[in-house]
Structure formats: structure tokens, C-alpha cells
Amino acid sequence: MARTVIIEEFGGPETMQIVDRPVGDPGPGEIRIRHEFAGLNFIDVYQRTGLYPNDLPLTLGMEAAGIVEAVGEGVNHLSPGDRAAYASMPPGAYCEARVMPAAQVMKLPDGIGADTAAAMMLQGLTVQYLFHRTTPIQKGDTVLFHAAAGGVGLIACQWARSEGINLIGTAGTDEKCQLALDHGASHCINYRQEDFAAKVRELTGGKGVDVVMDSVGADTFEGSLDSLKPLGMMISFGNASGPVPPLNIGILGQKGSLKITRPTLFTHIADHHTCQAMANHLFEKVEKGDVAINISQRFTLDDIRAAHETLEARKTTGSTIIEI
Structure with missing residues (x-):
């Protein structure tokens, strides 16, 4: 028993x-x-x-x-x-x-x-597939990672640092932002105090990021799309704030021919x-x-x-x- x-x-x-x-x-x-x-x-x-x-x-x-x-x-x-x-x-x-x-x-x-x-x-396996099995990410690329002080986030901060990837994190308190910075984030935005999409544009000289990794869901989805550079990739891999509402796929074209995927770990590890x-x-x-x-x-x-x-x-x- x-x-x-x-x-x-x-x-x-x-x-x-x-x-x-x-x-x-x-x-x-x-x-x-x-x-x-x-x-x-x-x-x-x-x-x-x-x-x-x-x-x-x-x-x-x-x-x-x-x-x-x-x-x-x-x-x-x-x-x-x-x-x-x-x-x-x-x-x-x-x-x-x-x-x-x-x-x-x-x-x-x-x-x-x-x-x-x-x-x-x-x-850890989630971070592995995000950085190596979802879309090509190279040294010098910039990634926006939500909930950067959480379990997945702190691993992602360190993973990015180990591979020369610039990671901009978001978190809900200054203390959590500092934790993400201590673990390798290049920048961390307190989303309760700043518009994270506007701050991302500022940090990237108006260009936006190559990839967004978003496990928060409903609360961050629109801002995540607005943080991407043209042809950027949105990886939605969680729903901590609730599921993402239905999407008009035409928005992806309007915002710069963006790409979007909704992966799960268990597809990647099935073999x-x-x-x-x-x-x-x-x-x-x-x-x-x-x-x-x-x-x-x-x-x-x-x-x-x-x-x-x-x-x-x-x-x-x-x-x-x-x-x-």
C-alpha cells in the first residue's frame, strides 16, 4: 500500500x-x-x-x-x-x-x-525544449521570458546566460526581478510598475525581441505579441493567469508576420x-x-x-x- x-x-x-x-x-x-x-x-x-x-x-x-x-x-x-x-x-x-x-x-x-x-x-526539460527544440535561437539573440523568478524562469535565466543569449525577464515584484537578474537575466521588468511591452521596445532600441516565452497566458498575451520584432516567434507554453482567448490569426500578419506555437513538454519527450x-x-x-x-x-x-x-x-x- x-x-x-x-x-x-x-x-x-x-x-x-x-x-x-x-x-x-x-x-x-x-x-x-x-x-x-x-x-x-x-x-x-x-x-x-x-x-x-x-x-x-x-x-x-x-x-x-x-x-x-x-x-x-x-x-x-x-x-x-x-x-x-x-x-x-x-x-x-x-x-x-x-x-x-x-x-x-x-x-x-x-x-x-x-x-x-x-x-x-x-x-528543466521544459527549458531544454524551449531553447533547443522549438525555434532556432542563436548566441546574441534576445528572448523575453515571463515569470522569470519562477522555477522554469530561474532555470531559463541561467540557461540563456550559459549560451550567450540575452534574456529579458518579467516578474511581479522588485525582489523577484532582482532574483532573475542574479540568475542571469540581462534585464528584468516589474510588470506591476511598468508596461512591459513598451519597456522591451526601449531596451531593444525599438526593434523588439526575437522570441517570447510566455507561460502566463491571458494576462500577458497581447503585450507579448507587441514585444516581438517582425518575423519573431511567440511560444505560449502555459496558462498561469488563465487560457489565452481565441485569436484572430490575421493579427499575426498585421504585427509583422509573426509566428506562434503552443507546445507541450509531453509531445517532445514521447519518444x-x-x-x-x-x-x-x-x-x-x-x-x-x-x-x-x-x-x-x-x-x-x-x-x-x-x-x-x-x-x-x-x-x-x-x-x-x-x-x-
Whole structure:
């Protein structure tokens, strides 16, 4: 049996409950993993509220790290006793142990702890595909990154600095702006005090940025388009402030033949070999010291409701983990 967080209806943090569930043995292509830590991400909120629909009852959580207890037939990249981590479908990381598909689970290097791994898999792999698998970004290009002091944002600031990319961040307080600057942002705009699109134009000599990476959604979408240079790329990869309203595609032509995409991590990591290569790139960045994982909040499984409330109130910086 394993203590497991589930919801039986969509809604607020109060819908989450902890129950005991049988774990079982892995079948072909599966592993059984005992978790030490799980990560907390906005996708967990989207699934809890039903913005991203799933069948009920639903076990929440998309990333974790722990010890492999057993492997099923056909699993060759993991063995019992391996330290491992993942960001993967289906949901279910908020638990003591689970049986799950093995293809997107990665063996951890000795130099990366389980808490660090649980804090970085989903966010770090997201940054990897944003900078390397979505649109060509070269040294010297300029990127606008919203929520630059969040978990994904602080990794992105460091990633950009390590590759000679100018990153202009946005955040909601001066303290958060300073945090982004400390982690490698070239500039950071307090969007509560300034019109970020106008400031971006000022910072770029009126040209605009090459790429916008926007996980905020509704509140920043129009300003993000207005921050792009002609032929620029808008990457909308989240909905923290709510989903983006329907778009008249003709606006992209009017604003300079802009491009737009709405990617998800799980499309990029669906292939086992691609997923492993992306993870190895992330591990290399962390082990070399190019990227340090900032764990700013820690909760226990019993505090899962408070963890969600804190995240939704935008009171977090860096990454948040759940001790199992």
C-alpha cells in the first residue's frame, strides 16, 4: 500500500485527499518506483481544476525522484536499486510508490540528489525544449521570458546566460526581478510598475525581441505579441493567469508576420531516446554548474493543499518540492 493524493472531483485545493492504494508489480515496459520527493508545478493545478481534463478519480503530480524497486519485462535502461527521476505522463507522482511506464524515467547521475532531481525534471526539460527544440535561437539573440523568478524562469535565466543569449525577464515584484537578474537575466521588468511591452521596445532600441516565452497566458498575451520584432516567434507554453482567448490569426500578419506555437513538454519527450537525450543535456548543464536548481519551498505530502494554495497565490520563487 502507498499513501497517495487523489481527487474525485475537479476544483480547489480542498478537493485533494490522501488515501492508501495498492501498488502492485510492474508489467512489460513498466517499473515500480518508491518516491523520495515529488515536484510541484502549475500543470498540477490545471489538472486539479479540470482546465486540463482527465478521468476521475485522478492521482496528481507529474514529476518525482526515488529508487527503482522492480522492473518489468523489456526494461533495459533501469535496474532495481537505481536512483531515478522523471517528468512523465500519466499523472501520479504525489504518492509513496507507484507502477508506471519506464520509457520516460531516467537514471540519475551520482552528482544530482533526489531533491534536486524532483525540482528540476519538468521545469528543466521544459527549458531544454524551449531553447533547443522549438525555434532556432542563436548566441546574441534576445528572448523575453515571463515569470522569470519562477522555477522554469530561474532555470531559463541561467540557461540563456550559459549560451550567450540575452534574456529579458518579467516578474511581479522588485525582489523577484532582482532574483532573475542574479540568475542571469540581462534585464528584468516589474510588470506591476511598468508596461512591459513598451519597456522591451526601449531596451531593444525599438526593434523588439526575437522570441517570447510566455507561460502566463491571458494576462500577458497581447503585450507579448507587441514585444516581438517582425518575423519573431511567440511560444505560449502555459496558462498561469488563465487560457489565452481565441485569436484572430490575421493579427499575426498585421504585427509583422509573426509566428506562434503552443507546445507541450509531453509531445517532445514521447519518444524514449529523445527524452533520454534531453535529460542528459539537462544533467550536463547541472553537473557543469551552468544551471543551479533553486529549491525555495519544501512541503510534506500532508501539506499538499497548502502547497497548491501557495503556488496559486504566486507566493513562490524558484522550485517547490514535496517530501514524500
